[in-house]
Amino acid sequence: MTTPIIPTEMTFFARFESDILSGKKTITIRDEAERHYVPGTTVDVSTYEDGRWFCRLEILSVEPIAFSDLNDFHAQQENMTLTELKAVINDIYPGIEKLYVVNYTLVK
Numbered sequence: 001m002t003t004p005i006i007p008t009e010m011t012f013f014a015r016f017e018s019d020i021l022s023g024k025k026t027i028t029i030r031d032e033a034e035r036h037y038v039p040g041t042t043v044d045v046s047t048y049e050d051g052r053w054f055c056r057l058e059i060l061s062v063e064p065i066a067f068s069d070l071n072d073f074h075a076q077q078e079n080m081t082l083t084e085l086k087a088v089i090n091d092i093y094p095g096i097e098k099l100y101v102v103n104y105t106l107v108k
């Protein structure tokens, strides 16, 4: 088993920037490749499209979630309906069942 390097950066699609900055979106759901965020650490956040830095987030928790177990509470924390959230995830991670809920808070 190799020790994963603690990630210090995270990217989001630019369309989610305002929801993150206003505190309406407090989780993100990622795949296996992005499961190594560590609670208590801080990440620099930039847009996926052009790498523009826009905030720092403190990681609060990283919990496994099956795609089929996503519920209205996850959707609420994404500021979406569950139908929208599932469509978004299906788009980014097609056919992936094993996902991770990353809870974060904005660092002032």
Ligand SMILES: CC(=O)Nc1ccn([C@@H]2O[C@H](CO)[C@@H](O)[C@H]2O)c(=O)n1
Binding pocket: 011, 012, 013, 016, 027, 028, 029, 030, 048, 078, 088, 089, 092
């Ligand atoms: C840019 C990049 O590397 N990856 C991702 C992966 C996910 N997300 C968002 O997290 C939530 C659940 O997946 C939804 O709101 C997604 O749109 C994102 O913005 N960027």
